Amino acid sequence: MxxxxxxxxxxxxxxxxxxxxxxxxxxxxxxxxxxxxxxxxxxxxxxxxxxxxxxxxxxxxxxxxxxxxxxxxxxxxxxxxxxxxxxxxxxxxxxxxxxxxxxxxxxxxxxxxxxxxxxxxxxxxxxxxxxxxxxxxxxxxxxxxxxxxxxxxxxxxxxxxxxxxxxxxxxxxSKEAVGPEEMQHIKNQIDKELIDNEALHAKKIEAYDNAISNLDVDLKVGHKKRQTNERQKALRKELLVDPGQEKLDSLDQERRRFATALMKKKTD
Missing domain, CATH: 3.40.50.2300 (Response regulator)
Structure with a gap:
């Protein structure tokens, strides 16, 4: 060529x-x-x-x-x-x-x-x-x-x-070299970033602790499948409990009282 x-x-x-x-x-x-x-x-x-x-x-x-x-x-x-x-x-x-x-x-x-x-x-x-x-x-x-x-x-x-x-x-x-003052400035910048990152990490841990503070669970173990199924059955039973005739009568009276008040408002 x-x-x-x-x-x-x-x-x-x-x-x-x-x-x-x-x-x-x-x-x-x-x-x-x-x-x-x-x-x-x-x-x-x-x-x-x-x-x-x-x-x-x-x-x-x-x-x-x-x-x-x-x-x-x-x-x-x-x-x-x-x-x-x-x-x-x-x-x-x-x-x-x-x-x-x-x-x-x-x-x-x-x-x-x-x-x-x-x-x-x-x-x-x-x-x-x-x-x-x-x-x-x-x-x-x-x-x-x-x-x-x-x-x-x-x-x-x-x-x-x-x-x-x-x-x-x-x-x-003779290109510019990094002098002692510039080296110290760089070190200070790195130290500041490390401190800021450590503070941010601490805040994240605190927020996580607050979020799980009300949980009644061992987070290291968790729930086994059998325990989860048993808890679900217990909740269903609680929802199906008969409130009793006295409770039902009270609720019925409240409904009638509300209906009477509503009809009276319409006639007025």
Whole structure:
């Protein structure tokens, strides 16, 4: 896999990435518009296509869609979009892409992602890229034009490879450490959370104790099935006990008294 097609109307960017790819061993072709893209692919037969554009003349998403739906391109595709570009999820499903990058993007990031799509010789090529990024001042000057203000090629190498360049080692080692005051603050936060959790647990136990305080049951043992059946039979017997004639007569008198009062109210 050694042929890369760069599709971009940004001449300076395309030339910088092209020069970098050629220096590390790739064969590169350029295309600055969408017209004639299919013929260019047929003629050059690229294994990887890098697309960067956000204008009416050339759009990364539109090219990605063309590659998938019209050209039926089967190689690998890297699309580069503007940093603040809004993307419709439906559009993403319709485009051909293996990587989606957002500006700012320099040659280091592009070449690194190209290498990620390769299966052979990529460690050797990555070594060449690292050497250029560390020692070629002309390359570093060009690369920094595409970086965020204040960042340089060393920062990009750390970002994409996880390894610091020689000039970046001191800076990386001096990253903020957790000091004694911050450690004490963290310890205090943990202690507070433990105390709060313990208080909450105690409240839950108290609420549970209150809920079961009136139960005449050994909760560790519970009721056996036979005991439950016997208790149900006893309750049924209690409900079926004859209240006695005196109780029934009293209830009957109350009913008659209520009926008389009700009829009197209606006649009034």
């Amino acid at each position: 050694d042929r890369v097609l760069i599709v971009s109307e940004e001449v300076v960017f395309a030339s910088h990435v092209e020069k970098t790819l050629v220096e590390v061993g790739f064969e590169v072709a350029l295309q600055n518009n969408e017209n004639g893209l299919q013929q260019k692919i047929l003629d050059f037969k690229p294994e990887i296509i890098v697309v960067k554009g956000g204008s009416a003349k050339l759009s990364s998403l539109r090219v990605g869609q063309t590659l998938k739906e019209v050209i039926k391109y089967t190689g690998k595709v890297i699309l580069i979009l503007n940093k603040n570009q809004n993307i419709d999820p439906n559009d993403i499903n319709r485009v051909k892409m293996d990587y989606l990058l957002f500006e700012p993007v320099g040659a280091v990031k592009v070449v690194s992602h190209v290498l990620n799509l390769m299966t052979e010789h990529k460690e050797a090529i990555r070594g060449r890229l690292n050497k250029i990024a560390e020692n070629d001042q002309a390359f570093r000057d060009r690369e920094e034009k595409f970086m965020v203000s204040g960042k340089n090629a060393d920062h990009e190498m750390v970002h994409v490879t996880g390894k610091a360049a020689k000039t970046e080692l001191t800076h990386v080692k």
